[in-house]
Amino acid sequence: DTGVSQDPRHKITKRGQNVTFRCDPISEHNRLYWYRQTLGQGPEFLTYFQNEAQLEKSRLLSDRFSAERPKGSFSTLEIQRTEQGDSAMYLCASSSDSYTGELFFGEGSRLTVL
């Protein structure tokens, strides 16, 4: 297993377009997290899944954002009608259910909205 992978690594889009990011967690991990990070800031919690269930979603997330994790494996994060303020790094992390708390992060997907 090579760790958490995210795709695409970079995405440039025009305002108003929809974008989708994919995250493949470490295979035995049942918990999956999405964070957003802007330059010079810490990761901002967006949502997390335990298996296929989305257990929490940040109030900061508008209804333009949606995340899914079908079958409890990979996850997708979709942003509809993108705005320039959506430009950020979108980070995915996974963890096991063994209560170590440690998150394993992917390299992130950088979004630029023109």
Next chain:
Amino acid sequence: SQQGEEDPQALSIQEGENATMNCSYKTSINNLQWYRQNSGRGLVHLILIRSNEREKHSGRLRVTLDTSKKSSSLLITASRAADTASYFCATDAGTSYDKVIFGPGTSLSVIP
């Protein structure tokens, strides 16, 4: 919302010196973690300390936790240029082990 706040925001030291970063948080926690992030990369877990622990070591890293003051510190001894990165503390929400919240981070520059 951010549970933790790191201090200082930025730190510049000479290679070989020690670097100390502090983290304060607001609510009770079950554990506190420190992560490192190189520019443009994902975060890497460094160390986790549980609420019933006061100090923990891992190689050149030393973490302390004071739950009465709701604060933690990360000490990197004998720093190297390769330690240049941003460092974040992260906490759970205290009532759930599932949600992990990060602070704004400390940017460390180690000058060769």
